[in-house]
Amino acid sequence: MFPEAGVLAPAVTAVFTAVLTEGPISRVALARRLGLSSGAVTKAARPLIEMGYLEELAATERTGPGAGRPASPLAIRADRELFVGVKITGDELIGVVCDLRAQVRTSAHRRLPVPDPDQVLTQLGELVDDLLDSHADYRPRTRRLGLAVSGDVDRTTGLVRYSPFLRWRDVPLRERAEKITGLTVTVENDVKALTTAEHWFGEGVGAESFALVTVGAGIGCGLVVGGRLVSGSHGVAGEIGHVGCDPNGPACHCGSRGCVEAIAGTGAIVRQAREATGRPELTLADAVALARAGDPPARAVFARAGDAIGSGIAAVANLVGPARIVVSGEGLSAYDLFEPHIRAGFQRQAFGAAADCPLSIRPLPFEEWARGAATVSIKALVDA
Amino acid sequence: MFPEAGVLAPAVTAVFTAVLTEGPISRVALARRLGLSSGAVTKAARPLIEMGYLEELAATERTGPGAGRPASPLAIRADRELFVGVKITGDELIGVVCDLRAQVRTSAHRRLPVPDPDQVLTQLGELVDDLLDSHADYRPRTRRLGLAVSGDVDRTTGLVRYSPFLRWRDVPLRERAEKITGLTVTVENDVKALTTAEHWFGEGVGAESFALVTVGAGIGCGLVVGGRLVSGSHGVAGEIGHVGCDPNGPACHCGSRGCVEAIAGTGAIVRQAREATGRPELTLADAVALARAGDPPARAVFARAGDAIGSGIAAVANLVGPARIVVSGEGLSAYDLFEPHIRAGFQRQAFGAAADCPLSIRPLPFEEWARGAATVSIKALVDA
Incomplete structure (x- = not known):
């Protein structure tokens, strides 16, 4: 959930998601796209602008017969918040720092000698520190970490029920990762995370x-x-x-x-x-x-x-x-x-x-899995 | 659309559908089920009661500590309106008359020597007449006919684009059937029609x-x-x-x-x-x-x-x-x-x-396909 907001009205979530994935977009187009009145769009956008997640772009001049008021499209302020995403594989951790539009700012890896949960969590803590210390800007702007793991994952509780490649059973990954990193953690199946990234920011x-x-x-x-x-x-x-x-x-x-x-x-x-x-x-x-x-x-x-x-x-x-x-x-x-x-x-x-x-x-660029993990933590902003 | 109503509010559609498929059900349970306030449920139910589609059952007495006001569940008045459903196969027409809960009141068949569209439509008109004349009650209460056909069907326009078993291509079935029967016609693919029936009134x-x-x-x-x-x-x-x-x-x-x-x-x-x-x-x-x-x-x-x-x-x-x-x-x-x-x-x-x-x-009882066709015309009440 957004830090300053209470429970979000559904219209706020819908406006945020549409501007995030399809913006910049005018209020009129948003209203049509979401089946809302333009008043409802304006009301829903206001707290998002106040919190700094959305901004109004300069009005595009419209000329010619039939042109109405110049439109000021709404856009995401992509650098308003940053997110860490990490994919955990059997022999490696792959991590990225992304902005709100899931654009990768930096990435890093760590080899894993053994995918034992204790070792993975220690290495994860160090990797996240490395990522967030790589630029003075990163740590103050980052509150969320998304983790992607192959296998059967309960996203609601953050429990990894069974991951064959990691040989994990019933690892409370979210709880343990929150303790180590101090961030708000989301855990998702890796293929679902990648699908969300592609659906929000890729070909989908x-x-x-x-x-x-x-x-x-x-x-x-x-x-x-x-x-x-x-x-x-x-x-x-x-x-x-x-x-x-x-x-x-x-x-x-x-x-x-x-x-x-x-x-x-x-x-x-x-x-x-x-x-x-x-x-x-x-x-x-x-x-x-x-x-x-x-x-x-x-x-x-x-x-x-x-x-x-x-x-x-x-x-x-x-x-x-x-x-x-x-x-x-x-x-x-x-x-x-x-x-x-x-x-x-x-x-x-x-x-x-x-x-x-x-x-x-097409082949999958190296950090895409980690970017998928970060996308799930971006999605958690509005899912909460 | 309901005859007396204009465009239905989404809450009216939701209340009607929930009472139809899951009723009798109390307003409190409906509100919980649909995520509406109980005021919104009461408001949405009112026109449906006035039009005779819903009724309030006698209050069930609740005793014991903590019991609130006695609840008066809402129920469908199944005989408020009747519907004809016909499945068109390559060698036969199968027809039924159903009530609002898709319970079959009567059924009839016609052999088709050749599935030529002209012949099928003539036979269809006669079959519908037979069905509606079989009881004095039926014709005055029936406004809608659902047709189910195998193959590629455009439900929006009622066009049968391609039906291999009938050897039809681009037959404007809805338009022609409306002309012959005088009823409001819905056309759907037969498997989809059957799925809707099972989802609304069967195991689904x-x-x-x-x-x-x-x-x-x-x-x-x-x-x-x-x-x-x-x-x-x-x-x-x-x-x-x-x-x-x-x-x-x-x-x-x-x-x-x-x-x-x-x-x-x-x-x-x-x-x-x-x-x-x-x-x-x-x-x-x-x-x-x-x-x-x-x-x-x-x-x-x-x-x-x-x-x-x-x-x-x-x-x-x-x-x-x-x-x-x-x-x-x-x-x-x-x-x-x-x-x-x-x-x-x-x-x-x-x-x-x-x-x-x-x-x-399980095997499929004989008239189920036709009942599926009727269900699609029931669904059209609220889809319009």
């Missing part, structure tokens, strides 16, 4: 529905439907990695067979490349190098993986029909090997007009 | 998210997320029939291979049963009889089909996480042959807690 801006598919050790998916992140009534949603696409495919760690992740996750690719080449010591980098050099068995492994991802994405398009889909993730550093096969699998399996859904396929 | 009542899967000539799915029917940004949603589940499976009419529908649709089952038994004249009824008599090849065809449906349903649960899923449709007249395999395929492929999603698997 303004989309009623939107999907982000992440390709890496796991294959994940964040879904926005009706403008809201889908979280699943039973705590599971977006598990595109476990859509079954080949009953005779490789065994999956989930107990089934031929899941997208069992064919296209990083581990699966290495395993299949070792089998295909007969070289049991092959690494992912070796497999990528072999495939780029034109080795047919290695190329076939990436082709099959891309096809499985495309087929899984088509399931998302056929079932939910998002306005657009972004495919990203650290696995897409081998983008060139995947892309044509993702598109081919998608086109083959997308039904009718579902094939019209635009697909952006 | 009160669910934030919900899925209905229909098994028959096609395999369809209606999805409710965040309380609203998902329609897909590109006009496609719920196409569970074209989730790919076996790259080596049979060719599908969509151009791909191993789609759920290519394995489990009625036509696919007949085709596979003919191949498996070497009897090219086999009908669906023959295949069902053979399988029920224990014939292993025929049983294997239903087992594989059930498994493919279960795997497709798991994709819905893994991606969207509905609170519950109902599986129904005329194909489930062979319920006994499908059910264990649907459950096994679902359990194998559902990821983690997604397997907790309750699955109801």
Whole structure:
């Protein structure tokens, strides 16, 4: 919640969110966009301007017949508050400082020898200190820290119920991170955090529905439907990695067979490349190098993986029909090997007009996960 | 829209919908449920009571310490208005008259020799007349007709863009049906209509998210997320029939291979049963009889089909996480042959807690499709 405000009226939240994600925007356009009267918009904007979150830009001169009063668009004052975001992986912490529009001001990493919760929290405290001490401006303007973790996360309580890559169970991450950093902490699943960032500040801006598919050790998916992140009534949603696409495919760690992740996750690719080449010591980098050099068995492994991802994405398009889909993730550093096969699998399996859904396929810049974590803490400003 | 009201305030729509689907319910419970003040509920209910859509039930006596004023729950007057619903299939019209709570008062059918639009509309006019003339009460109380058609339907304009089973393209069904019947007509895709009926009056009542899967000539799915029917940004949603589940499976009419529908649709089952038994004249009824008599090849065809449906349903649960899923449709007249395999395929492929999603698997009573069509015309009362 904003520091100076009590409980926010829904109109204040709506105006803030719309200006943040779609501004600068005039009061008239805001009123139309939100279905509010222009009086209600003016009233809702006032405390946000007083608190310094919004500002009025200089009026744009409008001339010509039919032009009304010059409009003074409302804009976010992006430097009004800063946010720290940290992604916790099994072997590394990645941290950023962002402004209100999730623009990265600085970033830093720390290697993690072991993802033991005690060690991670000590390192997290040091990383946050490093980030906030890197500029005299940062610490006084920062009150919030967003954390992103893969696995089953209870955002409401900040409890990490289960994170397979970290081997964590029931770690009260928010509570412990608040104690160490003194900041207000938000914890979210990493794919959901990244989806929120893309929905608010990336290709998903303004989309009623939107999907982000992440390709890496796991294959994940964040879904926005009706403008809201889908979280699943039973705590599971977006598990595109476990859509079954080949009953005779490789065994999956989930107990089934031929899941997208069992064919296209990083581990699966290495395993299949070792089998295909007969070289049991092959690494992912070796497999990528072999495939780029034109080795047919290695190329076939990436082709099959891309096809499985495309087929899984088509399931998302056929079932939910998002306005657009972004495919990203650290696995897409081998983008060139995947892309044509993702598109081919998608086109083959997308039904009718579902094939019209635009697909952006691109690698994920290094700090994006941490920026996603920061975005969740920006969102917490208005969610509280 | 209600005949006597102008544009309805959102609170009136919310109160009407909540009492219709969850009533009888006290004003206090309504206020809590809708996040309205009890004054706002009283104000919103007043015109609905005056128009005869709602009534106050006798106060239930509350005794004991802490009991407040006796509560007078609000209830729907189900016989205030009647609705006709008709499902149009390739060879038959199925019609019902329903009350406001979608309870069927009477039903009737007409065989269709050819699904030519002119003939269908003539027959439709006669069927509606038969239905409304079957009781002196019906015609004076009926203003609305809902039509359900498989395929790509534009609900806003009432245009049937493409219906493969009817072989219709761009038929302005609403306009033509209004001319012939004199009623206010709503046109909707049949699976969506059935989903609305189940969400408002069936197992989906009160669910934030919900899925209905229909098994028959096609395999369809209606999805409710965040309380609203998902329609897909590109006009496609719920196409569970074209989730790919076996790259080596049979060719599908969509151009791909191993789609759920290519394995489990009625036509696919007949085709596979003919191949498996070497009897090219086999009908669906023959295949069902053979399988029920224990014939292993025929049983294997239903087992594989059930498994493919279960795997497709798991994709819905893994991606969207509905609170519950109902599986129904005329194909489930062979319920006994499908059910264990649907459950096994679902359990194998559902990821983690997604397997907790309750699955109801049941045959679809004859008039349910038509009742779905009527429900959409009930919904149009408040959607207008």
